[in-house]
Amino acid sequence: MKVSAYWHLLRGNRNLRLLWFAQIVSEMGDWFYTVAIFSFLLELTGSAQMVALAFLMQVLPQVFMAPTAGVINDRISRRKVMIFADWARAGIVLSMILVRTRGMLPLLYVLLLLETVCWALFEPGHRAVIPNITTGDEIPVANALSSATWSMNFAVGAGLGGLVLVTLGRETVFVVDSLSFVASALLIRAMKFAEPHADNLPPLRFRDLMDFSPIAEGIRYVRRDPKLLATIFVKGGVGLAGSNWVILPVLGERVFRVQVHGMSAAKAGALGMSILLASRGVGAILGSFMGGNVAGTNPGRLRWTILAGFAMIGAGYIALGAAGSLFIAVLTLMVAHAGGSACWTASSTLLQKQTEDRFRGRVFSAEFAFSMLALSISSYAAGRAVDWGIDVRTVAVATGIAMLVPVGVWLVAGRAWRE
Numbered sequence: 001m002k003v004s005a006y007w008h009l010l011r012g013n014r015n016l017r018l019l020w021f022a023q024i025v026s027e028m029g030d031w032f033y034t035v036a037i038f039s040f041l042l043e044l045t046g047s048a049q050m051v052a053l054a055f056l057m058q059v060l061p062q063v064f065m066a067p068t069a070g071v072i073n074d075r076i077s078r079r080k081v082m083i084f085a086d087w088a089r090a091g092i093v094l095s096m097i098l099v100r101t102r103g104m105l106p107l108l109y110v111l112l113l114l115e116t117v118c119w120a121l122f123e124p125g126h127r128a129v130i131p132n133i134t135t136g137d138e139i140p141v142a143n144a145l146s147s148a149t150w151s152m153n154f155a156v157g158a159g160l161g162g163l164v165l166v167t168l169g170r171e172t173v174f175v176v177d178s179l180s181f182v183a184s185a186l187l188i189r190a191m192k193f194a195e196p197h198a199d200n201l202p203p204l205r206f207r208d209l210m211d212f213s214p215i216a217e218g219i220r221y222v223r224r225d226p227k228l229l230a231t232i233f234v235k236g237g238v239g240l241a242g243s244n245w246v247i248l249p250v251l252g253e254r255v256f257r258v259q260v261h262g263m264s265a266a267k268a269g270a271l272g273m274s275i276l277l278a279s280r281g282v283g284a285i286l287g288s289f290m291g292g293n294v295a296g297t298n299p300g301r302l303r304w305t306i307l308a309g310f311a312m313i314g315a316g317y318i319a320l321g322a323a324g325s326l327f328i329a330v331l332t333l334m335v336a337h338a339g340g341s342a343c344w345t346a347s348s349t350l351l352q353k354q355t356e357d358r359f360r361g362r363v364f365s366a367e368f369a370f371s372m373l374a375l376s377i378s379s380y381a382a383g384r385a386v387d388w389g390i391d392v393r394t395v396a397v398a399t400g401i402a403m404l405v406p407v408g409v410w411l412v413a414g415r416a417w418r419e
Contacts, residue, residue, distance in 0.1 A: 005141050015133040015191045016142060019126070020149060022187035026086065027153035029180030033093060035161035035277065036173040037108070038249040039270040044102050048250050048392075052383025055245040057112035058119075060376040065120035070366065074358060077195050078125035079188060085122035086185035089115055094178035097171050124364040131352050131360070133193050140349045147288030147345040151337075154281030162274025166267040197358050221359050228354045230413035232367045234306055234347035237406025238340045239374025241313050243382035243399045247320075248276040248333075250392045256326040275326065276333060283334030287312075287341025299353075303417065305346040307410050312339025314403030321397035336400075378402075 010017050041050045073081055092115045099108040127146075134142045164173055223229060252273030259268045287309065316336025323329040347367075355363045382395050 022184040026184035028157045029177035033177040048386035049383040059372040061116045085118040090181035128360040151284030159278035236370035242375030242378040246382040279330040283337035284341035287338035302346040309339035309343035318400030321393040
């Protein structure tokens with residue numbers, strides 16, 4: 001797949017272009033505020049567990065929200081769901097400016113939880129509409145573009161987030177992020193495309209959200225297809241490396257500080273943290289093209305890409321545990337997250353090709369829930385381990401070893417395609 005394929009797709013597909021611009025502005029703001037929150041918590045509490053708890057509030061609610069989010073995205077306009085989620089997040093993130101002391105931390109965690117609920121509504125809709133606005137071989141191109149954009153936003157946003165934080169202050173970071181969601185909502189509002197999944201359906205009522213029959217129908221749909229069932233757990237395997245959300249802030253703040261003359265220790269740690277997070281994003285950019293360009297739409301190549309991606313995550317984090325310099329740490333993270341991004345992109349293409357449109361919201365919500373559950377468990381365990389006195393490098397090595405689990409499970413799951 002040539003680079004020109006991305007240019008042609010963006011130039012010729014107005015809806016995808018608008019969705020892409022919306023993704024850029026909203027995700028860029030996200031990584032701005034992530035650095036600000038993590039550095040604030042480490043500066044205020046000095047506890048890795050508090051960082052893990054903040055990340056937990058950003059992911060765990062999605063596990064419980066996923067069934068409802070899936071039903072909503074399969075019953076009403078996914079475009080409208082995304083617009084609502086963006087406007088709500090704009091207000092929620094702006095409210096984080098109010099948190100200034102340790103006594104106000106509970107408010108921060110509540111706001112993180114609410115932002116996560118909105119993200120849980122937005123993300124399945126975002127991925128589910130791609131087959132509605134693309135055709136045929138455009139789907140893997142669109143998936144690779146989306147994954148690469150997420151990775152670029154991560155790298156640039158995390159890097160700039162550290163710089164903006166130390167130069168303009170935390171409040172500026174939250175204002176920029178809030179405005180990014182406003183811009184995203186306006187861009188998505190300009191999209192025009194058919195949503196056949198919602199045609200001829202009655203209006204969604206609150207009591208419909210208490211009706212579990214659509215969820216049960218989705219479970220039956222997935223269970224009868226072993227290939228789909230295996231693919232839906234791929235991102236959960238990647239989620240076992242969720243400990244990186246604790247490992248990287250702690251490494252940046254305690255081990256790989258970037259000290260500039262006259263800069264406080266807290267700001268030096270924030271810069272170190274932002275560099276490590278940015279290198280994670282650079283690796284993910286490379287992996288997105290591996291999962292899109294190399295694998296394409298061929299099921300066999302997609303499956304082997306996922307296996308290679310799991311192995312790269314494991315090798316990268318084992319090497320990170322032994323890294324003696326910031327430069328080596330950056331390289332190991334690039335390898336690890338190139339693998340994670342390849343798994344993410346390849347599994348998205350497999351799921352979109354395997355799933356009927358009317359079930360797509362529920363399938364992607366379920367997939368996202370498994371991923372967030374694994375992220376929650378691994379990140380919180382890492383935070384507890386560091387606060388118990390286990391060296392953060394040892395936690396990194398343990399993360400790499402844990403990736404042997406998805407490698408083995410995916411090899412066994414390969415039987416479904418051979419039958």
